[in-house]
Amino acid sequence: MKIYRSPFADVTVRDLSITEALFEGLARRGDAPILIDGPSGAAMTGAQLEGRIRACAGGLRARGIGPGDVVAIMAPNMPDYATAFHGAAFAGATVTTLNPTYTTEEAAHQLRDSGAQMLVTVPAFADLAAEAVQGTGVTETVMMGTTGPGSLEALFGPPLAAQVAVDLARDIVVLPYSSGTTGLPKGVMLSHRNLVVNVDQTAEIIGITVQDVTVGFLPFFHIYGMTVLMNCYLSRGAAVVTMPRFDLEQFLSLCQTHRPRQLYIAPPVALALAKHPMVDDYDLSGVEFILSGAAPLGGDVAEAVGRRLGVEMVQGYGMTEMSPVSHFTPPGQNVPGSVGPTAPSAESRIVDPETGEDAAEGEVWVRGPQIMQGYLNRPDATAETVTRDGWLKTGDLGRFDEAGNLFITDRVKELIKVSGFQVAPAELEAVLLTHPAITDAAVIGVPDDSAGERPMAFVVRSDPDLSEGAVIAHAAEHLAHYKRIARVAFVEAVPKSASGKILRRLLRAKVGEDMATGA
Template sequence: MSFRSPYPDVDIPTVSLTDFLFGGLSANDLDRTAVVDGVSGARTTYGELISQIDGIAGALAARGIGIGSVVGLLSPNTPRFVSSFHGILRSGATATTINALYTAADIAKQLTGSGACALFTVSALLPQAVEGARSAGLAADRVFVLDSADGYTSFDDLLAEHNPVPEVTFDPDTHLAVLPYSSGTTGHPKGVMLSHRNLVANVCQLDLLLGVSSADRVLAVLPLFHIYGMTVLLNSALRNRATLVTLPKFELTHFLTAISEQRCTYVFIAPPVAIALAKHPVVDEYDLSSVRTIMSGAAPLDRQLAVAVEQRLGCQVKQGFGMSEMSPVSHVIPFDRTDIPLDSVGPTLPNIECKLVDPTTGTEVEYPVGEGLSDPGELWCKGPNIMLGYLDNTAATADTLDTEGFLHTGDIATVDAAGNVFIVDRLKELIKYKGYQVPPAELEAVLLSHPQISDAAVIGVPDDQGEEVPKAFVVRQPSGDLDESDVIEYVAARVSPHKKVRQVEFIDIVPKSAAGKILRKELRSLG
């Protein structure tokens, strides 16, 4: 049987994300600090942020970019990411956010697939950005730089044009706000079509459970180009008039310094950061007493690890669950609940209906009564935060979204009688390395391009810290003399850093079914 949130449904206004986040700004809000650069300490008030958003929207409109247009955004976390992202949406265009670790080929693929007509980036990423943009058919005058670079229009140049803010009208239920790319439950990235309503809905659903307030200083080290950072950090913080402290990447001492100096109260992380907080000796050298809540997502957090962080920092640790296709959150442990096991991802968010389905029989798993957990089943979710579908991919959409509107997550879960969900395994073959999705099929294709490799398969295995990493099982050509380092270096030269193969094992044959499907379960038994 299906089950819903123990919390009542919330009202979801039919407005654009821009109006939802900024429409209610008061005169007093304008002087509040919206964003702090965690590196330089530079501050942007809400009033300045609105001015920048309007300026970017006007500059895009002056170039004919608006409703029906897609604009790429390739940048680490900076205050100008915030301004340009919301400037794109304010213009009526759709933002396709691009992983800052992507190669030129990856960038070109996403720009081409999304139909992007322009790209925002930063000077540090300009070489691969320009190469990718050129491959996607974008002219140099459609590449904008958030800082500055000779020969390219800068963020400040765009604002200096003082173009009027465009008047745009669209249906928030169907108009695309963002187009992030996700591998979903299969191995190839697809454009996830998320409407303004999808994003507004998920912030509304999260609002009371996250407990972010105007008094909070939220650390944003998780990438804002990822839907987790985009919704849970960026949009939620802005909606509640909190202060967002941006860091361009995770480096432990910089991370700890930002928390200490900026007195951050709410810190969003992925499990690898929790390992450092629990174990690294340098943590004791910093004053982290301002931290009230740490929220983990993007991958499962071990209960013992969560407890270790709580005890060391004297704060509360929570975790949640989601995926890009759900904008992204479907479950979270509420900030004010201490009775929920830390290895749970918490109850279902308001306005969402779930069911567990036996992946073998297709029958619904019975909801438990009394003590104990339900039988495991694939988690299906339905609600206003569920994507419209995959861009230009009706087959993949039909495989993931059924006719009743349930999204099949590809994750195996159980539920207790109180409605708390526990993620126990994944049906999907994706590897999650430090929260990033790594499709085995992509790595297998790279491996098979090596002249000395006759066959290959890739699975996720735990490393010595419990982090899931890509491991390649390789069949050498009869005359091949490859070693592990040869394979790792070959793949590393052809993929983004987070996709690199971390372990290699040489085998005689890749186990496959009669239909030619790789039997990954057998590979896991090998190690």
């Protein structure tokens, strides 16, 4: 068996919760700002954040919420996101993080599936929250960014002195949702140890220090922003300037004001930094290092960003099921097109997905202490994804160079990756088939300059007057914006195997032929 090990020393597996790890960083930042609200400039010091987390945890315990209970958070990035997240974690509860762009149906599914009892949100999403909690186990909704009854402040209680006892290796601290190749998104069970180890695997090698500050637009509900920004930065005593949503002008302005040394982005932002004329209007000279993750980034775009800004532009790799980081490029060690070597304490393999044998190029498998505990209530899906000896099958194809740098070349899975978010074709197909004039449908991902991929639907219609716009509009009523159909092709039949499985490779081939001929 050919195993690719990390060139870096193993990290120590520490016996502390993710919030105790966070408190180490907050103590280093004491009276200095550690979370800054980008739009308003309002700042929270390390001591203030720790006090709010302890008070939030105390209030939750006073309401009887602790180990075995689930608190849902549906909010944009804001300083008190960390208060709610770590308040629940310190109280021993599990946090499930919802995408605030979800439709009512999507939010309700996650609330039901996770077993959430409390929902923390913001006034802008009050109507969505009120509808989504119907028929779920949520008995209380708490509002951040406001005061009075029902607010986060009103939830606070006597500060909790110590972490509520949990099994660090097994108890689930966070339950983000990730789409599989079939059905609705599944809860990914991550323990305190998963998160703490991945923070340690990442932060030291990237070189985050107490002097650092970064601009955090990557959403905290997504594992990339959750681990790399909220937890890595704060646990090292570094500051984060939060953005509730990405706005290029605001992002550039905040970078000019706060002068971050390092930035963490996704491919659509890299494209803007490479090509948008607005970039020239701002002073980004403080930036030295930019890491792009969540989706593949073309080498030409990375090189264009590097040349334009005079920075080192690199890539990393991971997935929700790995907490998420498994490979990344440290400063000063960029290999163009690579996502870097294996993280400390982790191992990698390249496996032929058909035979299970070692291969020069094949499916990337990863094993290490950051690997998830499994999918919530889905032992079948867990067994399909994680082998008995702990190897997680990523579903991505790749190869290693002689120096141990990983290159991602394609995907085994059928997932569509839109701006770093995984979209299951089966979920979109199920929505399309609820339209009375659609008799069959198949969805694939097609290349998109800004998002990496966008969903394209192949539709069999019973009404010849059904238009592309009508199909797109129907899907938009039921799906978050990043899942929405970008293109529609009407076909006589969806190609399927003898067992009824959609032959997506034939659809991809058709799209490729059409692009080649200009059709």
